[in-house]
Amino acid sequence: MKHNLTIKSKQFGKYQVKGSKYYSFAFPVNDISKLKYHLQNLKIDHKKSSHICYAYRLLVDKQINDFATDAGEPRGSAGIPILNVLKRNKLINTAIFVVRYYGGTNLGIPGLINSYSTAANNVISNINIIKFVKLVDIEFYFEMKYSSLINSIIKKYEAIFIEKFFFNQANYTISIQEKYKSKFIDDIKNITKNEVKIINNSFEKD
CATH class of the missing domain: 3.30.70.240 (Alpha-Beta Plaits)
Incomplete structure (x- = not known):
């Protein structure tokens, strides 16, 4: 675990392409209850959004649990790209949510993968990443x-x-x-x- 990293505080990012707006949020999380809390708040704050996709990596019993959801987007087009950003940055006990407001133009699966990946990268690039400490x-x-x-x-x-x-x-x-x-x-x-x-x-x- 000594090579893993985490984030110290929450962060916000934004990305827009072909009319669709992507708002990304990164949160430090230690358990599922915290993740559910952030998800519920985002659902309240973004009632008119088209999708709220997310991924997280949690250290549980000395094992890293990964999870990703496309939340209605085509399979593999949203959650996995977000999760891959977490993995590439070696982040654990971290969740990234990407809230999409559909802009009227279909992006296709390659376009969606790029959009969700970019949105996740944007929020990580602005955040304070620290060494994970048990x-x-x-x-x-x-x-x-x-x-x-x-x-x-x-x-x-x-x-x-x-x-x-x-x-x-x-x-x-x-x-x-x-x-x-x-x-x-x-x-x-x-x-x-x-x-x-x-x-x-x-x-x-x-």
Whole structure:
């Protein structure tokens, strides 16, 4: 997986040929629910579009799952060209949607393949592509007096806060690079004299 890439944020692109307009959208996605969320929003925002074709590549259980749909276009003319753009750029956990507004001129299958491929390439060419890093979630709680020390360790490992709760104790859920997981847990145990309680450290984020 070390050679795979992903995207950091969403991006938008546009392509037009023979009256047809193609609006392309790239999103970082970690699971199918996120993909469905983006698809639903696009359907709401583009109710008058002719087709919403898309493809994605997701890392699931250490395997890359590919999917592509032509969404009513001739078979193989839309989804696969979009998927091929993802593959050529070695992108995973990424989805590309291309929304087409038909312009009145039939393009034929070769024309459609070129149009969807171009639209997908356009959105990728404008996006921030980064190295894919495997993340895991760790949930733990500790006495409030250790907050500043724990926060400094979180910053040290460039972990990301997912949730924070405070009552009698502090309860944190963070997302961290998998390679740092063991060192991070050792550090917070040492700095709290083993008073920190790890609730769950097995959540993997593909």
